[in-house]
Amino acid sequence: MSGPLRVTIWNEYVHERTSQAVGKIYPEGMHAVLAEALARLLGERVRLRVATLDQPQCGLSEEVLNQTDVMTWWGHASHERVEDEVVDRLQRRVLDGMGLIVLHSAHNSRIFRRLMGTTCMLRWREAAERERVWIVDPGHPIVQGIDEECFEIEHSEMYGEHFDIPQPDELFAISWFEGGEVFRSGCTWRRGKGKVVYFSPGHETFPIYHHPQVQRIIANAVQWAAPSGSLYLGQGRNIPQPLSPISCEHVVDENLHRAK
Amino acid sequence: MSGPLRVTIWNEYVHERTSQAVGKIYPEGMHAVLAEALARLLGERVRLRVATLDQPQCGLSEEVLNQTDVMTWWGHASHERVEDEVVDRLQRRVLDGMGLIVLHSAHNSRIFRRLMGTTCMLRWREAAERERVWIVDPGHPIVQGIDEECFEIEHSEMYGEHFDIPQPDELFAISWFEGGEVFRSGCTWRRGKGKVVYFSPGHETFPIYHHPQVQRIIANAVQWAAPSGSLYLGQGRNIPQPLSPISCEHVVDENLHRAK
Amino acid sequence: MSGPLRVTIWNEYVHERTSQAVGKIYPEGMHAVLAEALARLLGERVRLRVATLDQPQCGLSEEVLNQTDVMTWWGHASHERVEDEVVDRLQRRVLDGMGLIVLHSAHNSRIFRRLMGTTCMLRWREAAERERVWIVDPGHPIVQGIDEECFEIEHSEMYGEHFDIPQPDELFAISWFEGGEVFRSGCTWRRGKGKVVYFSPGHETFPIYHHPQVQRIIANAVQWAAPSGSLYLGQGRNIPQPLSPISCEHVVDENLHRAK
């Protein structure tokens, strides 16, 4: 791929406008903080765009999706307001190669549940407790540049097991919470030609998206999830002519075919 | 678990009644051949039930599902006639522990696509060609009793790659086709507490479900997919009280909570 | 498989005889406590045998191995006293189908490192701290009968990440430690026809093998790791005759073959 990676930062953008406390941490929305971080860390390697729930088609028209290589997704209060048509379109685009970075409470977004096939539910507690994010796959590109075996988030919302997801293809982080829980906080999966990342730190009432290591991991995830692979676009289809000669007598009765 | 495994054999049961050729191979439906095989191979270890598309609620009421430990699923012509409500119910039941054995053209069934999150599409050709099913995981319980490294199906429908599925948790068989294709023909995944198996041999116009090794693998799959595991039923939920004392100062502002 | 599962409980059996404190907890050796637990929980489903380091060939002659379906392994002080020949024999037997349950400090045993290909090292601290074992795969047969989402070990040795293992095929438990670490405490892998389980709780200076849920998981692991699968024993070999006719012109020059 040549040219910068085209990244769309999708944000529900509800809490920032309805809660004074959240608005104080993210006055221009969480997307603005993420956009600033990605621009600073990735520079000319990315071209950024923002889309939000209140735009027509959630800001996710066919055209926008076709021009997006990787999307980050934050939602919480209004998952169900993303309509079927948009979810269908997102799923098709991921299967066709778009990377998707699912953040925090978006574990319960419609697109993540659609791609996983499970409830994606978990336990939670909002007690401003200490979280330690342990790197359990130190060779993974997504933790490039993290120079400690764990990093700490002083005040975090607890997300705990059991987290009802298909076993991740790769598990790069597990979080420890002061109150007694653990959580698979950094996971990847492949769906079709697309790469999917889930990364849990990021509650709206704490300034977690200002945290340098959280920003670093999200920036790495964006790069890791860039489309790559075969030019061939797989499509189910009938292949009437065998590539090799078929030597066994052909018993297929044309009537059978018509019966289908 | 005590008592016999409660198995429901689900069959669309369309081709057998609309095509004379298929009806000749499966005069009482494919489900009857599968039921006979499971009864013969598993004896008192199973209690069998049959359900078909033309029954009310596709034969899959809440009550039937609650009394099913493992379900086998065959469909082809009428996937879309299984309504949303039934698919939702099936998905919940799998996540809660029911095993699901997806057969042949049911790769395109709504419940399989729902659990996988991908298109589940593939290439195919109906040329009665030779298929060799190679065992690539000889220690897997599902191939218990198969005493050769491969077995042959003389006339088969070709199913070929690329098969758009999430990488299987376990791949136990790969098929070779005379006409030049390969296919991941035996796969397992876990979803929630449920075990899912896909096994591709089984075209309606060939007597594949009469094949002894195909029957053996399906019988093994039924046993392997039996519910097991923790008695605990995971549910997303708020856990307000930490299990351990939280020593950091609590900064949570009640206003924040109300904002959510 | 008919007849009881033949289980060999291997114990280094050093600490129990050199440390008074350990001897008080396990007066007849850890193997005796494990044997009692397996006998009580599995009854006639198993036939138990014990082997220890100080026996000739570590108690692991060809004959003993051939009569073992599943082995549990505990070692700590004397890993290097298990000779090459015994490690080679163990590896061959696992690849041929024997289950292996690797306990606690045996993460550093020669046979486990041999099967994993990595250092298998981790962080540790002996501070009698609280451990919580969280079940992260509630549908796995190994956690059958555990009826809570986690269980607690009041005084445990901390084992922490990064744990240098190949990503487990299945991860069924993650431990939380009071002092701030997490650990992948319940893992499975497949090697050849054999099933391998690692389960970390079990320090010699705490009575952890008396803990009912620890015993339950080890008993389940023994059953899960029982040999199963194809009767066929794979062996690399030359297959001079193709199963299918080869239609392309044969260009193989006999001189080439002789050159090898």
Add this chain to the structure above:
Amino acid sequence: MSGPLRVTIWNEYVHERTSQAVGKIYPEGMHAVLAEALARLLGERVRLRVATLDQPQCGLSEEVLNQTDVMTWWGHASHERVEDEVVDRLQRRVLDGMGLIVLHSAHNSRIFRRLMGTTCMLRWREAAERERVWIVDPGHPIVQGIDEECFEIEHSEMYGEHFDIPQPDELFAISWFEGGEVFRSGCTWRRGKGKVVYFSPGHETFPIYHHPQVQRIIANAVQWAAPSGSLYLGQGRNIPQPLSPISCEHVVDENLHRAK
């Protein structure tokens, strides 16, 4: 990582000098053909070096390894001539992050068997038959630029299942052979911080390393296996001080510690 990727092409370099037929295809050794291909395809992104069996320490001194980011490995006739010390060093270097691309008959090399923990054996036949390499993971970076769902090698040595390897973390290619076999021909694993790729096409008596798509996949594999990840180098070690206060009463008896 800045600067070009430092790639070492290791070749046993025996057949090319002992067989006239092989010498005709690879007059300057297979490494020369691979070096030319990597230089042409990757240009300034790589700095290449060659090492062969007949050099002191197999050309793989500590210094050479420390200056190697990714190594390709071809061997067949003389696997056992690579000494323990070199295999140990290679293993440590892979665990510390070096990528390793294992080619064709190197499935039986000491370093590959060491990293896998299995026999790595397979079936084979040298009958110059047709091989089709099917891409089964079209989104994988290693198949970047392959624009068909499969490509063909006119005359190939058959490598067939069962291939005794741990299930690959990712399976990107499956080969079909005219004579009736299938093979998992493109696989990846992670070991420590290192990435390992196995790619089977490449027999010495056929000009397979001249094949453009084979070259493309090897060049992609070299890039994919480049070291990345955390700066932190995990090492097993004792962590006497907990990061968090431990509130339970400390029962640890100093005598216990001394007993270890």
